[in-house]
Amino acid sequence: MIDIKEIKENLERFKKAAKDKNIEVDIDRLIYLDNLLRDTKKKLQDIATQKNKIGKNIPKLSGIEKETELGWLSDLKKDEKFSEQWIKEHQPEFDNLMLLVPQPADDDVKPGKDDTENVELRREGQVRQFDFKFKDHMQLGVDLGIIDVERGVKLAGTRSYFLKGNGARLHWAVLQFAMDVMIARGYSPMSVPLLMKDEAMRGTGYYPGSEEQTYRMERDELNLAGTAEVPLTAYHSGELLREEDLPIKFAGMSTCFRREAGAAGKDTYGLYRIHQFDKVEQVVICKNSVEESNKYHEEILGNSEVVMRALEVPYRVVVVCTGDLGRGQAKKYDIEAWMPSRNNYCETHSASKFYEFQARRMNLRYKDSATKKNLFCHTLNNTVIASPRVLIPILELYQNADGSITVPKVLQPYMGGQERITKT
RNA sequence: GGAGCAGUGGCUGAGCGGCUGAAAGCGACGGUCUUGAAAACCGUUAUACCCUUUGGGUAUCGGGGGUUCGAAUCCCUCCUGCUCCGCCA
Numbered sequence: 283m284i285d286i287k288e289i290k291e292n293l294e295r296f297k298k299a300a301k302d303k304n305i306e307v308d309i310d311r312l313i314y315l316d317n318l319l320r321d322t323k324k325k326l327q328d329i330a331t332q333k334n335k336i337g338k339n340i341p342k343l344s345g346i347e348k349e350t351e352l353g354w355l356s357d358l359k360k361d362e363k364f365s366e367q368w369i370k371e372h373q374p375e376f377d378n379l380m381l382l383v384p385q386p387a388d389d390d391v392k393p394g395k396d397d398t399e400n401v402e403l404r405r406e407g408q409v410r411q412f413d414f415k416f417k418d419h420m421q422l423g424v425d426l427g428i429i430d431v432e433r434g435v436k437l438a439g440t441r442s443y444f445l446k447g448n449g450a451r452l453h454w455a456v457l458q459f460a461m462d463v464m465i466a467r468g469y470s471p472m473s474v475p476l477l478m479k480d481e482a483m484r485g486t487g488y489y490p491g492s493e494e495q496t497y498r499m500e501r502d503e504l505n506l507a508g509t510a511e512v513p514l515t516a517y518h519s520g521e522l523l524r525e526e527d528l529p530i531k532f533a534g535m536s537t538c539f540r541r542e543a544g545a546a547g548k549d550t551y552g553l554y555r556i557h558q559f560d561k562v563e564q565v566v567i568c569k570n571s572v573e574e575s576n577k578y579h580e581e582i583l584g585n586s587e588v589v590m591r592a593l594e595v596p597y598r599v600v601v602v603c604t605g606d607l608g609r610g611q612a613k614k615y616d617i618e619a620w621m622p623s624r625n626n627y628c629e630t631h632s633a634s635k636f637y638e639f640q641a642r643r644m645n646l647r648y649k650d651s652a653t654k655k656n657l658f659c660h661t662l663n664n665t666v667i668a669s670p671r672v673l674i675p676i677l678e679l680y681q682n683a684d685g686s687i688t689v690p691k692v693l694q695p696y697m698g699g700q701e702r703i704t705k706t
Numbered sequence: 707g708g709a710g711c712a713g714u715g716g717c718u719g720a721g722c723g724g725c726u727g728a729a730a731g732c733g734a735c736g737g738u739c740u741u742g743a744a745a746a747c748c749g750u751u752a753u754a755c756c757c758u759u760u761g762g763g764u765a766u767c768g769g770g771g772g773u774u775c776g777a778a779u780c781c782c783u784c785c786u787g788c789u790c791c792g793c794c795a
Binding site: 320323324326327328330331333334336337338339340348351352355521522523524649651654656 | 716734752756757763764
């Protein structure tokens with residue numbers, strides 16, 4: 283959410299931000315409502331002042347005088363009722379519009395309509411050239427008996443799968459490895475609840491907007507989080523933190539649920555786009571400072587790169603253009619891993635910087651020691667590792683001519699020292 | 707699921723229907739003292755919005771509604787937590 287004062291003082295900036303992000307929001311209507319609501323509230327305040335003044339004198343009066351004052355009071359109350367009613371009718375529209383105003387992208391973010399216009403920053407690692415006909419991850423998985431999509435679909439519908447044996451093991455190994463890296467880097471490991479109230483979804487910016495992407499438990503009015511970002515970022519929502527407690531750094535591991543509505547027919551093959559996966563997510567809550575935000579944005583990007591380099595998966599870093607940014611994101615880096623079967627770099631990580639957009643929605647603040655003011659925190663998050671998507675490059679890049687898979691060095695300790703996955 | 711109790715400021719915790727935006731303690735901040743620190747003592751210390759000149763006003767004691775000239779304080783309702791009983795992992 284954006285400060286209404288900010289919006290009023292920089293109308294064009296926010297209109298442009300909405301346009302750049304392809305977001306519909308009637309900012310003129312928002313301002314119009316704000317002015318009327320403000321006037322009405324001012325009127326209400328004046329009425330309250332008079333009411334209080336009269337009320338204070340009532341006990342001292344009697345007879346005609348008292349009657350007159352009481353009559354005057356009931357007139358005021360009629361006015362009050364009328365204004366209150368008006369506010370009741372219009373406040374919700376204003377509140378809803380406020381939730382739609384986007385965070386403008388940083389100046390160094392390129393305007394663009396969608397992910398095709400993202401800007402490559404750099405490439406890391408060598409793309410493997412095969413001297414034999416390589417298999418894609420599904421072929422490998424089926425041949426080695428470690429992936430079973432058929433039965434996943436039988437039991438749970440499209441985009442469902444089983445990981446079996448060494449496949450399951452590899453999946454857990456990569457997650458545990460990533461978590462251990464984050465712990466070593468000073469992030470607090472967290473196991474989190476995933477059934478989130480609407481409030482948490484709204485606070486993180488998923489609602490309104492991503493309802494179609496979310497599984498909802500209608501009976502209990504709860505939502506199955508699509509990422510641990512939701513519980514981790516909202517962990518301190520509504521609280522007033524101490525400045526010395528910042529930054530707060532979390533690493534959470536959780537299952538993630540996504541409906542993938544509107545993606546029908548897209549990436550239907552293999553383990554790329556699925557309804558359920560596991561992910562280690564990192565979240566930073568820091569002070570209200572652009573410099574701090576920028577610093578931690580680089581840090582969380584760096585953390586994930588450390589993991590990717592340790593896994594020796596070639597990747598590139600991309601700066602996401604305005605059209606591909608979410609409503610609350612000021613800037614976003616994607617890490618895209620090289621996937622031989624897709625013959626391309628494909629998204630495996632997404633590092634977002636929100637400034638106070640999320641914190642303001644969830645009333646997440648700290649007391650600034652210098653000014654004694656309560657300020658909104660800044661929040662950021664990034665994937666550390668998401669599996670099985672990352673198994674795509676791992677399986678494909680680590681395959682051998684005989685159809686076996688070499689287990690990445692850093693994962694071997696997590697698989698009981700096993701060096702290879704072969705057909706069993 | 708049944709019965710009971712409770713939700714007050716950064717925290718703990720008082721609070722008679724008007725003088726309570728709210729005692730007290732803790733914490734934090736400033737000062738005195740000290741070579742420095744601690745201790746002690748003195749003082750300050752909620753948030754948001756509105757009008758503005760120092761300043762003034764309004765709202766907020768879990769949410770919403772009601773009674774009343776007036777509500778943290780009374781009534782209704784919802785939410786949350788705790789205790790006991792039952793049931794189940």
